[in-house]
Amino acid sequence: xxSQAGESRVTPGLAVSFENVVKDFGTVRVLHGISFDLExxxxxxxxxxxxxxxxxxxxxxxxxxxxxxxxLRINGRPVxxxxxxxxxxxxxxxxxQEFNLADDLSISDNIFLGHEKKRGFLLDNAAMHAEAGRxxxxxxxxxxxxxxxxRLIVAExxxxxxxxxxxxxxRLLIMDEPTATxxxxxxxxxxxLIEEMRAxxxxxxxxxxxxxxxxxxxxxxxxxxxxxxxxxxxxxxxTRRQMANMMIGREVTDLFPERAPVPQETxxxxxxxxxxxPGWAEKLSFEVRPGEILGFAGLVGAGRTxxxxxxxxxxxASGKVEIAGKPVVFRSPRxxxxxxxxxxxxxRKGKGLHIDFTxxxxxxxxxxxxxxxxxLDPAAEQRALEEAVKEYGIRTGSLRNKASALSGGxxxxxxxxxxxxxxxxxxxxxxxxxxxxxGAKRDIYFLIARLAAQGLAVIVISSELLELIGLxxxxxxxxxxxxxxxxxxxxxxxxxxxAHATGTANVDA
Amino acid sequence: xxxxxxxxxDANEAVRPRETGHASWQERIQSYxxxxxxxxxxxxxxxxxxxxxxxxxLLNVLTRTAFIGIIAVGMCFxxxxxxxxxxxxxxxxxxxxxVIMLINWAGAAIGSPLLAVLLGAAAAILLGAFLGMIxxxxxTRGRIEPFIVTLGTLGIYRAYLTYFSGGGAITLDNALxxxxxxxxxxxFLGIPIPVWVFLCVAVAGGVxxxxxxxxxxxxxxxxxxxxxxxxxxxxDGVKLKTYALLGACVGVATLLYVxxxxxxxxxxxxxxxxxxxxxxxxxxxxxxxxAGSIAGTVIGAILLSVISNIxxxxxIISVYLNAAVQGFVIIAVALLQRSRRT
Numbered sequence: 008x009x010s011q012a013g014e015s016r017v018t019p020g021l022a023v024s025f026e027n028v029v030k031d032f033g034t035v036r037v038l039h040g041i042s043f044d045l046e047x048x049x050x051x052x053x054x055x056x057x058x059x060x061x062x063x064x065x066x067x068x069x070x071x072x073x074x075x076x077x078x079l080r081i082n083g084r085p086v087x088x089x090x091x092x093x094x095x096x097x098x099x100x101x102x103x104q105e106f107n108l109a110d111d112l113s114i115s116d117n118i119f120l121g122h123e124k125k126r127g128f129l130l131d132n133a134a135m136h137a138e139a140g141r142x143x144x145x146x147x148x149x150x151x152x153x154x155x156x157x158r159l160i161v162a163e164x165x166x167x168x169x170x171x172x173x174x175x176x177x178r179l180l181i182m183d184e185p186t187a188t189x190x191x192x193x194x195x196x197x198x199x200l201i202e203e204m205r206a207x208x209x210x211x212x213x214x215x216x217x218x219x220x221x222x223x224x225x226x227x228x229x230x231x232x233x234x235x236x237x238x239x240x241x242x243x244x245x246t247r248r249q250m251a252n253m254m255i256g257r258e259v260t261d262l263f264p265e266r267a268p269v270p271q272e273t274x275x276x277x278x279x280x281x282x283x284x285p286g287w288a289e290k291l292s293f294e295v296r297p298g299e300i301l302g303f304a305g306l307v308g309a310g311r312t313x314x315x316x317x318x319x320x321x322x323x324a325s326g327k328v329e330i331a332g333k334p335v336v337f338r339s340p341r342x343x344x345x346x347x348x349x350x351x352x353x354x355r356k357g358k359g360l361h362i363d364f365t366x367x368x369x370x371x372x373x374x375x376x377x378x379x380x381x382x383l384d385p386a387a388e389q390r391a392l393e394e395a396v397k398e399y400g401i402r403t404g405s406l407r408n409k410a411s412a413l414s415g416g417x418x419x420x421x422x423x424x425x426x427x428x429x430x431x432x433x434x435x436x437x438x439x440x441x442x443x444x445x446g447a448k449r450d451i452y453f454l455i456a457r458l459a460a461q462g463l464a465v466i467v468i469s470s471e472l473l474e475l476i477g478l479x480x481x482x483x484x485x486x487x488x489x490x491x492x493x494x495x496x497x498x499x500x501x502x503x504x505x506a507h508a509t510g511t512a513n514v515d516a
Numbered sequence: 517x518x519x520x521x522x523x524x525x526d527a528n529e530a531v532r533p534r535e536t537g538h539a540s541w542q543e544r545i546q547s548y549x550x551x552x553x554x555x556x557x558x559x560x561x562x563x564x565x566x567x568x569x570x571x572x573x574l575l576n577v578l579t580r581t582a583f584i585g586i587i588a589v590g591m592c593f594x595x596x597x598x599x600x601x602x603x604x605x606x607x608x609x610x611x612x613x614x615v616i617m618l619i620n621w622a623g624a625a626i627g628s629p630l631l632a633v634l635l636g637a638a639a640a641i642l643l644g645a646f647l648g649m650i651x652x653x654x655x656t657r658g659r660i661e662p663f664i665v666t667l668g669t670l671g672i673y674r675a676y677l678t679y680f681s682g683g684g685a686i687t688l689d690n691a692l693x694x695x696x697x698x699x700x701x702x703x704f705l706g707i708p709i710p711v712w713v714f715l716c717v718a719v720a721g722g723v724x725x726x727x728x729x730x731x732x733x734x735x736x737x738x739x740x741x742x743x744x745x746x747x748x749x750x751x752d753g754v755k756l757k758t759y760a761l762l763g764a765c766v767g768v769a770t771l772l773y774v775x776x777x778x779x780x781x782x783x784x785x786x787x788x789x790x791x792x793x794x795x796x797x798x799x800x801x802x803x804x805x806x807a808g809s810i811a812g813t814v815i816g817a818i819l820l821s822v823i824s825n826i827x828x829x830x831x832i833i834s835v836y837l838n839a840a841v842q843g844f845v846i847i848a849v850a851l852l853q854r855s856r857r858t
Binding site: 321339340341343344345349350352357358359360361362363364368372373375376378379381382383425429 | 723727728729731732733735736739740742743744745746747748749750751806807
């Protein structure tokens with residue numbers, strides 16, 4: 008393959024056909040003979056709940072796993088990729104939901120990892136730097152390509168993954184939840200990029216749980232359920248509700264619960280005054296009452312996550328924090344938990360759950376003291392797990408499973424159960440439905456509402472504005488380390504929030 | 517253009533096991549690997565030399581394993597938490613030297629040899645825990661890699677011992693040595709004292725690792741330190757305690773070792789750190805931390821000393837190649853365990 012020949016040449020997209028593709032993991036069949044065709048140069052939405060088999064099918068296409076049986080054809084030719092490198096040589100590039108980036112290498116090193124440009128025996132760093140800069144500009148990331156990956160936040164890593172695919176001259180690009188961490192403006196930029204690539208003839212497979220996005224950018228949707236092909240349709244002929252019904256196999260009732268009123272007379276349980284996290288947040292003040300759901304909206308890099316990391320003692324910070332009227336200083340999440348504040352990270356695998364631990368060990372980790380008598384009591388822990396599985400609707404084959412055996416949505420429910428297990432008074436949920444399917448999302452929304460109704464103060468940080476509009480009593484919008492607005496539930500609209508987040512609103516905050 | 521027809525099924529209630537769901541039997545087999553290796557080795561030993569399987573020889577092997585085994589139990593905690601300690605051999609030497617000097621001085625000053633020895637015993641464990649705590653502080657508060665901290669103290673401890681001993685040996689006074697000797701040479705219920713101590717330390721280690729909050733935190737930190745930190749685990753405190761615990765284990769091991777020779781010299785405890793680390797690794801604990809077991813570590817320690825015992829008893833392979841055979845075993849074990857890390 009002379010894929011280096013490059014940009015001037017018109018590179019037609021790839022046609023793909025799956026013929027009766029089956030995938031077994033051990034004795035478990037996860038793909039039951041899937042067949043469908045994709046035409047070149049179109050944008051396809053691949054829909055399905057977590058566990059429907061989307062990711063497995065795409066890993067087969069991307070060369071990460073072989074199929075058990077069945078045929079995969081590219082441009083009519085049967086292919087069998089033994090590695091992602093093989094697939095990339097054909098022009099098939101898969102952007103993972105979980106990032107494949109080496110933290111200690113620079114952006115540019117990562118973009119060219121395994122495909123380094125060389126001059127003789129030596130690496131041609133200047134050329135790679137320049138090319139990396141070009142693709143980064145295309146995806147709208149204004150960071151020096153020499154910066155290390157470890158210094159980037161999640162959304163920026165996602166953009167680097169996309170830039171990496173661009174640099175590989177993809178002719179079939181598979182994106183798995185690319186906007187899960189992106190904010191509206193970044194998402195729009197990504198969509199423009201997808202438009203450009205389609206105009207160039209690249210075939211795109213777009214996996215997302217955000218049906219509004221699927222509606223906006225895809226030509227056709229293909230739906231999988233439980234490892235089977237369920238149906239396909241031109242996007243313009245189908246409504247979002249129909250898509251959701253196809254995915255779930257039943258009617259979706261309203262996604263959001265009723266908003267319960269907040270008792271007005273109660274004093275704030277959590278108050279933050281003039282809180283500063285150098286470089287991220289500037290003299291911010293806010294408060295939450297018991298039973299209230301406070302939303303934090305804003306673009307990526309607005310400092311929302313960093314503000315709370317500062318409050319938890321994970322970053323250098325200054326300011327006043329009070330819980331139940333008493334001033335407190337948290338040096339670590341440990342101290343915060345002791346005072347009744349727990350935090351669910353946006354980064355489930357990196358900071359939220361021990362993937363190699365059992366469900367039980369994950370659930371009780373934050374409240375382990377409760378099971379000390381003086382040795383740990385695994386039987387009591389197991390009973391707590393049984394209750395949590397029921398209460399949070401965690402679907403698992405066996406209660407002795409490791410967390411890695413759960414689907415994304417169920418992992419997220421487990422992570423929620425874990426931060427709520429110490430029975431906090433205030434809980435901060437950072438992107439609580441990131442990468443979660445509609446069914447699980449709805450479960451999580453109802454759970455949050457129920458907890459608030461029981462008197463828990465909930466702070467939800469989210470890049471999905473609809474989520475905040477549907478769930479929160481009040482939303483504060485953060486922009487560049489400051490609050491640009493505070494909007495109460497009755498006046499919440501998507502346009503308003505976007506305007507405040509991007510700084511295009513003419514309203515004084 | 518086909519019209520979608522939402523089919524009705526409750527199939528989404530079904531269980532969806534993943535690739536990782538059924539890996540547990542593999543892991544279980546691998547966890548028995550060290551034990552199977554040890555049994556195999558014992559069979560070979562019995563076949564090669566009839567003296568191998570005698571109670572005397574087996575107790576001898578266990579007694580010799582005790583020092584490294586006790587240190588390895590402590591090392592197991594440090595390694596599972598994602599750390600490492602290279603200094604334990606030097607630390608043992610320094611503790612041995614200090615304890616002998618203390619006992620000699622106390623024997624003369626207090627007049628009660630028994631009290632002097634008891635004082636020395638307490639001092640050995642406290643000094644070990646103290647030195648371990650210094651490691652822990654440098655690693656957590658000072659934010660220095662454990663490898664570097666303990667590489668530094670490896671040199672420091674041994675140099676101080678050499679300085680205290682003037683390059684020669686620090687020797688226990690004869691009268692005191694006689695009183696102290698049973699700690700190494702004595703028996704209780706027909707089993708040598710060091711073996712009892714080894715057993716106690718191992719059982720305590722197993723209980724602490726598997727049945728206490730501290731043990732769970734150690735595994736959580738080694739499995740993913742960030743997740744543990746966000747889960748309100750006192751990461752620094754737990755790490756500090758693992759090093760202090762290892763230091764205390766070194767102290768206990770030294771206590772057993774001192775009466776054996778009655779002296780400490782610059783060669784005391786040489787390369788113990790590598791033997792202890794090897795025992796932990798051979799026992800199935802991943803060097804990167806997260807998962808491991810005390811039972812495996814104990815078996816690993818015994819396995820390594822059985823190898824040298826067999827070489828001593830037979831003439832098939834030269835005794836001089838002892839370290840080489842152990843090295844081959846370590847690499848072979850690593851090869852066998854490779855699959856579960858991918």
